[in-house]
Amino acid sequence: MRTGEEIKNALVRTFAFLTEKVRVQREKRIWADAPLEHFREVFDCARKELGFTMLCTITGVDDAGTMGAIYHMASEDGQVLSIKVSLAKEKPSLKSVTDVFPAADLYERELVDLFGVAVEGLPKGKRYPLPDDWPEGQHPLKKDWQPGQPGRKEETPHA
């Protein structure tokens, strides 16, 4: 059974830029901050070399100043590696991982709808999870979005 520290060391050994950027919260919970331009290398290494064969989900976060995405990956031995990337607050965008995890499709669509992140390479498909008539540019999980804001058409009562 490998420990979180071993995974951390393997990551830092492969990617010098991850020095000081990997944190072992406790056994089975590892967090890494990856620069956006190197994200795919770290992601592929975790998937192919370190046995993180499951993508649990992708969490979008809107921190003050930056937007972020966290890729939660799990391995057969119960380790969870969460890779965080920071995105530009204005026009955030990232590349799709659906080429290797087809199930990421819905997780990426959540980023599109709820955070307004542009996902490059996302296959064509129905939007998720907001309704088809949801107004453009309204992304509910952004911190500056408040429920009850104007923008959504009032429903016309039946005559």
Add this chain to the structure above:
Amino acid sequence: MHKVIIPIGPQHPALKEPESFRVVLSGEKILEFGYRLGYNHRGIEKACEARTYIQNIYLTERICGICSHSHSSCFIQAVEEIAGLQVPRRALYIRTIVAELERIHSHLLWLGVAGHEIGFDTLFMYSWRDREVVMDLLAVITGNRVNYGINTVGGVRRDVTPEQAKEILKGMDILEDRTKYYAEIATQETTVIKRLSGVGILSHDDAIRLGAVGPTARASDVRRDTRKDDPYAAYGELDFKVITDTHNDVYGRTIVRVGELMESYKMIRQLLKNLPDGPITVKAPRRIPAGEAIGRYEAPRGEDVHYVKANGTDKPERVKVRAPTLANIQAVSKMLENRLLADLPIIIAAIDPCFSCTDRLTAIKDVEGGAQGTMEWEDLHTYSIRWYRDRGIEFGAANKKLSAMMEGKK
């Protein structure tokens, strides 16, 4: 041959989360299966940000009506990790007891739905009758049949008394006895084997590639079970097996769920026998210090994942929920490829997406001819049973046999 498109939904109350399916058929063969999800998006993640941690326990409990304890436990585990709380062992044991009782009620519910979808209604009626045993037990120990409200930050809200423990054990004996019959039916009844074998095939590699979870993955021989891989609550101290199967089809999914029921009875007996003494809760702060954590939980339908980020106030900064059906929906598309329309109800039901018994509507449209008609889900269900009956698969004899077995037992 004409291509026919059948839209199912979007208001599709057959499913816990109303979904819209678009099935493209050539004759009776499914060429394409598309879906549109999100009709039941209630903005719970946003709502969590405006509520306190205590309020959010009750809110997350209402994400799902069947796996309610799963969601609140998953959420609370993340919160307790951020706060650095040492939850008393007795509380962890009680959480696990409720968790396994919930799995029992969910799997018995599934067995009934599966029986109904293939026309084996006696199985449906018996397994739902038996499910009442576990529903009553949940009501005895938590006060509620659903949405148990047992969790609180730092422990549980109600203790289990020795009298209640006795009652639970009695219930486990009854259900174990019953489940043995179901296992017998599932493994020996030729009609069941014929109807479910080779239906909804999901290969081992596809299950991994598409990220399938829970019994759906385990029936394709993927040994993934959060209770074993990443033990939470009291699972690290329990002796139980992860049930897998190599059939890769609906038949395998049935074997896995019946096997898991037997494991759950075993676990509950262990939990009650070794129930530690002590308090059931520790004092938890109202404000949770800044930090983040991930909760993982093996819900009856598969892995549930919650991400919680705290900012030092009494309300979370961000809560993210990934329920198991979302992870399994891609696998369904794969299972339906090149299958027959008559297999659609049972294949969708086999991932256990929480069917309710409300009215459902399917519109049928002939793409080239432009003719339109409607087909209630009930008609599709009847059509599926008739299609197989015409080909020799009929549950009349199996119904009688199961009735005789149950009657003989009394």
